[in-house]
Amino acid sequence: MDFRSDNVAGAAPDILQAVIDANSGTATSYGADPYSARVEQRLSEIFEKPVKAFAVMTGTACNALALSALTPAYGAVLCHEEAHIHLDECGAPELFTGGAKLVPIAGAHGKLTSEGVRQVLEQTLTGDPHRVQPAALSLTQATEAGTCYRPAEIAALAEIARGRQMKMHMDGARFANAVAHLGVAPAEITWKAGVDVLSFGATKNGALGAEVVVFFDAALAEMFAVRRKRGGQLVSKMRFVSAQLEAYLKGERWLDLARHANAMAARIADGLQRLPQAALLHPVEANEVFIQLPPKVLAGLRAAGFNFYDWTDAAPGTIRLVLAFNTDPADVDAFVTAATQLAAAAA
Amino acid sequence: MDFRSDNVAGAAPDILQAVIDANSGTATSYGADPYSARVEQRLSEIFEKPVKAFAVMTGTACNALALSALTPAYGAVLCHEEAHIHLDECGAPELFTGGAKLVPIAGAHGKLTSEGVRQVLEQTLTGDPHRVQPAALSLTQATEAGTCYRPAEIAALAEIARGRQMKMHMDGARFANAVAHLGVAPAEITWKAGVDVLSFGATKNGALGAEVVVFFDAALAEMFAVRRKRGGQLVSKMRFVSAQLEAYLKGERWLDLARHANAMAARIADGLQRLPQAALLHPVEANEVFIQLPPKVLAGLRAAGFNFYDWTDAAPGTIRLVLAFNTDPADVDAFVTAATQLAAAAA
């Protein structure tokens, strides 16, 4: 039973089936295929606005390429200090933007605050030619802490950004989980709140490997086909990527997958926080649970074959549990039961 | 009937089946899965030497990342003037290497010659600090002209490269076609001839999307895991990529697929060159045919539904035909028959 990451899960059967079905006849390569066209059309429906959509293969490329369309090399990208783009992409944004500077900002529960952003803009990124120039603000939805920005929070950040002619990027590796949790229309937490570009993930939520950069402003997308090619992300047999996205976005499939993962996270969190020494690090709003448990409980869980990561950025004994689109409720219950027994034995 | 590119073809059934089979249970993400380990092991067998192997998603990334391990930003990469890395990757090598300079060199039938390389090294890239520093030599096997370097040709180029401490890269987007044509051991046209790194393609030859960077010198691979991540090519659910490579490399499967494509190219070339005004631009050694045909014949073929590209770099009336691992011989014969009839009617 493996709670390490949503990436250890495989693919949803219908998404895999779409790949199988796509293997028929010839198709124009490099994205000029009907699958890709339909994905763009479907995303325009979902977001209630004509969008420009570019499928890519990895979340890292999705973010780094999106940012490269928003910032010059001398620009600054403001983000949370725990943002994936800052900490966990090995400098890919720096590579794809030609050396823009990511400016990390602290904030509780993985969220940027207006105050934090304003302080950096006023004290450091003053526009002086000796300083990098503020160009973009990137927020993660759902955040790296498993929390979700409300529409008003995003709009407040976007207003600050617009005041300095900055663009807004959203890292939506877990976008579906956020929409599912908030129960809002996708437009409400993206372009209606001021987001210019969304890195819309599918891999963590049931695809084999497919992400898509969604531009709400066509002007920003103008040369993105060129950027994608140059960035090594223009897949030749693109139909196999776009077919995944098409299946993922069909009806509410993407949301249903996320709802399941979120429900599993709520279920495991509910069970665990009843334990006497358990302490949740962050509110559980998406499919991740950060929780502190006694060392003996953790050791016992591992001995029993449960697989999960220590979260070294927090207090000792804190772990991260990630629940997936296909997590079996029985596995969740087994984890909670085992933890409860171990806690009782340790008491 | 579509002869535009090997990328318009779908996937070989057994390779697709391997993807389906890989969708079972959880697997460690980011390449630390057993599929990836087996691919490295199998490549070591194929090349008769322990290699380091890194799967990536596109041929462009495969080449650009491989080159980034061979050249500093102030380096020069010597290549044929028609090389894919120079002409058709939109500057991806420049991006991934931090701005190294690709130095195009002319040569008949898509091949670099020792004389051409030596001339550039002696007249231009003298080592002077005002000039970029020669760092790597990249050759394409099979070439962009559908021809193949012989082992001795590669060894001669490698000797020149070594004399200036340059590394040797091989763009093997159609490596299988070259091995199939030459009937040599893979080692003979790679490390035994002086090649340090191979971009080993599978996508054009039956995979959905899978390429692999193969290092014959482990020291060069030392930080490549980091480069791959930074380059946006570390796929999270890597098992779905490595499973393709595993199926592709099983036994002689990769060679059999290439043998078919090569045979189809020979068959179509044989048929077409009997036409009175036909002129082959290059010898046909792999799965591509560059041939000049009368305008009326070309117009007639297109009217009949045959799909292929004009080759604008050559004389008017020159087209490129690409034959695939799954090209139906009946389609080839239909093309030849139609062309023959059209040529007779035009005469």
Next chain:
Amino acid sequence: MDFRSDNVAGAAPDILQAVIDANSGTATSYGADPYSARVEQRLSEIFEKPVKAFAVMTGTACNALALSALTPAYGAVLCHEEAHIHLDECGAPELFTGGAKLVPIAGAHGKLTSEGVRQVLEQTLTGDPHRVQPAALSLTQATEAGTCYRPAEIAALAEIARGRQMKMHMDGARFANAVAHLGVAPAEITWKAGVDVLSFGATKNGALGAEVVVFFDAALAEMFAVRRKRGGQLVSKMRFVSAQLEAYLKGERWLDLARHANAMAARIADGLQRLPQAALLHPVEANEVFIQLPPKVLAGLRAAGFNFYDWTDAAPGTIRLVLAFNTDPADVDAFVTAATQLAAAAA
């Protein structure tokens, strides 16, 4: 007697004096000093148009930074195959532009031709996303071959450039020599002919070290202050650089210096081409002479203490002679006399 380069010369006395005079009191640093303001004003007079001017320290930086304002990282810069930016700046344009590709084009006597440029644009840089995107055309005035573009030649190239939304850059390391030779208003061979940005050199023509990027289109200059800082070219005590430029541009001083150098080149060329086996490689229009002389003559000149470079790109026995703003006519005559005697002895 040293004819190796215009860089082996020192500084003109009045330019040095301006530096001495500038060393008085405090001055706001980083270019916000009155010297810099006056340079911009004087350049606006010289070019009969308000310009934006940014002093930098080296010709390499002047070119590379100017190009960085004209091309995105995925852009192509078309230039002559012997262009300094392509051959002799060690990839600085690639560094400062984030990896744009320089596309070398052949042309007699160091000049780009409309035909050569058009061919590249039509056959290679078609706008396809697989190809780098044409962004700028750079020409050198006077050229690396010591020749000068006429206004109509520049205008013809600019018309092609505009047809593809490309910007025009002029490497004017020897701009003064070209203006002096052509006897035109500076505006005639720059913005009136379609040039957007000029790298205006002073170092080769009598400054200690001072170049200036001149923008004829203020919109292109918008973030150039930031680029200059990021490029390490925002000198803190800028007054010492701008004071040089101010003295250089005073009245016709810059042209007089160039007229002298040009006259010396004409004088040495006149003398040498009377020798029986002498062959000029290019017309002598600025301050450089490329000439083939018999080996015995060259050996004799060197033995007599004359210092000059072999020009290895041309036939054996070809040398380059560079004449400076302060070359002594007696040295020129001594060279010619010695060569004449050596040629006679060898006959």
Next chain:
Amino acid sequence: MDFRSDNVAGAAPDILQAVIDANSGTATSYGADPYSARVEQRLSEIFEKPVKAFAVMTGTACNALALSALTPAYGAVLCHEEAHIHLDECGAPELFTGGAKLVPIAGAHGKLTSEGVRQVLEQTLTGDPHRVQPAALSLTQATEAGTCYRPAEIAALAEIARGRQMKMHMDGARFANAVAHLGVAPAEITWKAGVDVLSFGATKNGALGAEVVVFFDAALAEMFAVRRKRGGQLVSKMRFVSAQLEAYLKGERWLDLARHANAMAARIADGLQRLPQAALLHPVEANEVFIQLPPKVLAGLRAAGFNFYDWTDAAPGTIRLVLAFNTDPADVDAFVTAATQLAAAAA
């Protein structure tokens, strides 16, 4: 009376005289002149070790180029959060390194602490391929806070760096001020304490414009001539730069200039801190004073014609005073007297 920066000062007379004297005859360009050779030799004496020295034009280039020799593009450069390379060079280090990440670390009085560095290395830069790789540690001597690292402090940081195979860089824009304050041999706070490369500044301390990258490890300098050219810092008439450095480094001239600036800083600090509401932000160890004064005093000083910067990173009312190699003690006394009178009047 101008206390804004050491860059508003002009040049020391003997350094200017050296430039004047260098303007005689021809000299080989691009650094192959005798002045440059003598500078390298003199630096080897000063540091009691053969060094490799490369003159450049600006402090920004000096730092950014030095770092480019120490870190790959996927590397991290650890530095103080107020480091000039991080805050005030507009991303030049990112440009010249190809996108390496600067990792800011807090520390009192502008100094990195072993604890702060260790924490980042242990918690964030773990060596994981998802993270940038620790490559260099950069410290500023004297610091941006006007304080100085002791030899043991540097050695302790270097030991941590060596434990992770990181290189040590020192930004010595005010190196002379640090040596003057500490009274140590230059070797003691550089290579003997573990520093690999020093950006040795002269411009702030009396040169017109001259900095020099000093390598204590020749292997690291191997391709630096190429990097300098590519970076636009290979000045053609280098003798005019090296002549400045030669005069600067003659005997104890560089230290005497710094001693004066330091003494002026001590003098102004001594005078000001006697005022009732004055509060020094940092110990005064070099030529900078950060001090909080009452608003009325500051307003009065400005009204009286004193020129200085507000220090917005600190509490309101905090200013920075920079004293120069040529600050007149009478100006210092005038400032103190005026402040004292204003403070008395305000009381």
